[in-house]
Amino acid sequence: MALLTPIRTRPRMDRRSTVWHIDWILVLGVVALSSIGALLIWSATHGRESLTEGNPNFFLLRHALNFAIGLILAVGAAVTDPRRLRLLTPVLYAAAIVGLILVLVPGVGAVINGSRSWIQLPWMSVQPSEFAKLAVIVGMALLIAEKGETDRNETARTIDIAQAVAIAAIPVVLVLLQPDLGTVMVLGSIVFGIIAVSGVPKRWMLGLVTAGVVITTLSIKLQILKEYQLKRFLNFANPEQDLQGSGYNVNQARIAIGNGGIFGQGLFHGSQTQNAFVPEQHTDFVFTVAGEELGLIGAGGIILLFALILFRGLRIAINARDAFGRLVATGVVCWFAFQAFENIGMTLGIMPVTGLPLPFVSYGGSSMFAGLLAIGLLQNIHLRSHTF
Template sequence: MSLLTPIRLTRARADRRSALWQADWVLVVGVLALSAIGALLIWSATYQRTSLTDGNQYAFLLRHALNFAIGSILAVGAALTDHRRVRILAPVLYVASLLGLILVLVPGVGAVINGSRSWIQLPWMSIQPSEFAKLAVIVGMALLIAEKGETNHRENARTVDVAQAIAVAAVPVILVMLQPDLGTVMVLGSIVFGIIAVSGVPKRWMLGLVTAATVVATLAIQFNVLKDYQLARFKAFADPSQDPQGIGYNINQARIAIGNGGVFGQGLFHGSQTQNAFVPEQHTDFVFTVAGEELGLIGAGAIIVLFALIIWRGLRIAVNARDAFHRLVATGIVCWFAFQAFENIGMTLGIMPVTGLPLPFVSYGGSSLLAGLLAIGLLQNIHLRTHQI
């Protein structure tokens, strides 16, 4: 056995070198660029706000860097994990996310921030389980649909398979609605729609999903499932001028900040709206306004281009995936990033309602960044498996 050990070590090292060269480096560079821009924007939005930083102007920058370092380790681990083990761990991730979503609803455990009980507050950090639930829904639905198809030797999913997959997604959706976190529910809905769309079911399923979503939204309003402030956000979206100092304040200030930037921006750390703290939650949900004001159309446009690059690489990985499970996982991740980026940027521009969603890789938030980087690691895992000889 001792004679074989050097050979195994050599092969393991060769596999790691091969994985390094075969990784999708365009995807990696896109994520690195977004995270670096995000770090600068977060720093600009927080370094003068002593009420947030306790006098340490580098506080949020260092925390963001630490979160990115931890997330990068998770991403590398996910990328190098054997694809069979990914399938085994999928149910574990799903169950763990459900436990987290249940815990946040327990009084004394879940912390209420901005009207939503979505966080578990620990002594050294806060965790938002709903961010990891997005990934759990993706792998849970993909595993169920793929396993059913492989068992029955069918390339396309059957109606019963899709119904079961939707049931898998419905449990975390209900738990997230109870927080309530409307933005995450919208993201989960886009994930479900995208996965079902590429599963091979008849097109009438798509119409059925849209109809069901409309009915559920109507019932949620009729039975007061949504909080008053959430309904007010939709009213402000329709007419921001009706309460400019109240619920419409965020939207109006965001528009002013972006409008101040012009083409080239006012310069990093020099935005008048940003540095005078006129835009609430600017380092988290409204971080795009910092880019619009201080980096201008050029900088804000670069962020959009980088997201388009990531989505393109994700779609490419999905198309080239070797099996249904990996294709569905890649599709779900792409739908997640695409919809959340569109919703976040859209709400700062006033073309989408305010929902409290962070901008992936750019906004400050440990759970969002860790979950996003873990998803990038899974995309790399699928890409590497596709290119294995």
Template sequence: MNLNLRLRPASRVAGFGTPDLGRLAPVFTPRRSITRQIIQRDAPVRRLDWLLLGPALVLSGVGSLLVWSATRNRRGLTGGDPQFFFKRHLLNLAIGLVLATVVAIIGHRRIRAFSPIVAIVAVLGLFAALSPLGSTVNGARAWIQIGAGFSLQPAELVKLGIILCMGMILSERVDTGDLARPGDKAVFWALVVAAVPMAVILLMPDMGSVMVIAMIVLCVLLASGARARWMVLMFALAGAGAVAVVRFGLLSEYQIDRFRAFADPSFDPGGVGYNTVMARLAIGSGGLTGQGLFHGEQTGGSYVPEQQTDFVFSVAGEELGFVGSAVIIGLFALLLWRGIRIALHADDLFGTIVAAGVVGWFAFQAFENMGMNLGIMPVAGLPLPFVSYGGSSMFAVWMGIGLLQSVHMRHAGAFKYA
């Protein structure tokens, strides 16, 4: 048996300055037990929050099947390959998992130093989308075509950049012990950091991303402990901004009609309200247990537009029924609950802010997506996190999971690496 020789620390005999040689007796410890201790205490995989990672993986797996079901009959758009979207979705998921792993290993504390770079790159991406490099989809010039059938939506990276940059500003003097809560100057500059990309996104215009970012900012401010007057000011500015958007015509006629269709379901059911009408019909036809995966009539006939992206929840409703849809909602609830616990148990304010921002982002975007499928929220062009087809969204949400895992692994000294 391989043995490891370990010496106990020497002690000194009272009244003399000499070591007690009897305490220097060798102690033999089996190498296997030491290896087991290293695995138990230091292996990063054992520090993962599996109740956070598990739901995200299951949602991504279910999303892959729903995307496959929604696109398997679109051979004319995929060069004859019925699995084109499914394969691309799996590739996006694989890249997202790699990004999550890299973010978790590097750690939110190290990434903190690069937060301004992330925000600047994201804003430059927004300007690139508005330039001739960008392309217009559903009335919003929010995409950059990068060739080979791939495109990038910079607004997804902006969500991460705002969380990191606001967290860095708001927590700087609190984590060093100088202040008990962020000062007014820090809150002001944090709001400026969020306002700049929001203004650019309004020019696209992409109201869905603006709403998500607004929720992120609110959650970040609440988690930071900022004074209540800043929240009041934020709501006042949001109201004034909404009036300005309508008054100065920053929204396209198509987007205005979307809000009209939400307020009045009978408004243009064959036009701008068609998506919501067909999505609700598909969900309603699913009943309790659904028509079966790959057997949905609405889904198979491609009657619901964008059913692999914005309206993927209608595929779940039709083919998996109320039970399957409830399971998806339950998985989101579990993931968000774990995210909230991670935010509450973080060792530093920066970790708390990052976790709260990610949770607010996931919660609002999931609610908005499922709500617009059910007709209880306006159509805003937001994908369902982890489920919908789309590379930019998949990369961003998995990097968000990586940040949550980083905060979890490093609380209370759970992970020895910074």
């Protein structure tokens, strides 16, 4: 299959105001998700003095600040010249690798929730694996696209795909050593999506699935995964086996969502949420706040907003003017799609608990910055497809 081709040929538009050509539907979808996330985070944290240190608005304000900084990063990515973006790709990839190595260094990397995934700075914590997702996307896209442009091939060759997989393999190994299985799964979905639209034979898809199974098996056999991570998978297979231990989070999450019914108990009035029964509710389990306090309608609205963002991302991929843009947009869509599905799925008990945040909704600076940078790249690709 050839790299995604436009569904129709559009006449190029005159270069007028850049603002006129922005995909505002995509922007509004992201702003809406972040705004809902701010309310959910506020509700989950305003009464927990152990988290807020006496300031009930602490996480609300930090979430808003993270979004503002991320918005600046998104604008920068959107207006950057495409040629400069290509030149910056190796720099971004190298920086991500350095960050992933640093978190493994004792005294530099900080252990949070059992995983050495953070670099603790005086004013904030940085999670390099979030930026590694972006680095893998642009790194693979650049290599495959430039090989195709150089050789004038419409589809990627086997050697090109092998090199692209090697680019992704280094971050995957480093993230697995933390260990952060959730991010490895996201990276796997990104690699699978990019290769799927690059035009290689189907045997590559089978090979990637096989490699995923082998990596998972070796991680268990070599005891790379920690005991609590293995228990999460065992609990996923048998949810009732340890409700007060490894299954506690999921059990409380189900109760919270079940309490919401159709219309919810009302913002700031959820019994599970306000009594802090659900751990990590402002980060990994923020969707349970929506389920309990906003009900099926509110939680369904979040899912629809994600569907809108993914739809706009796919349109941008289909109408991109070059292979690099199509592959980057495809990688971003695969990232958001899998991570949103995994996060929401683990709160409902249909996916194992992996500690992945819900993009734009969960509290977290690194996640917000990386996600909005990805949105900026989508806008950059969109703008190029509508101007000279």
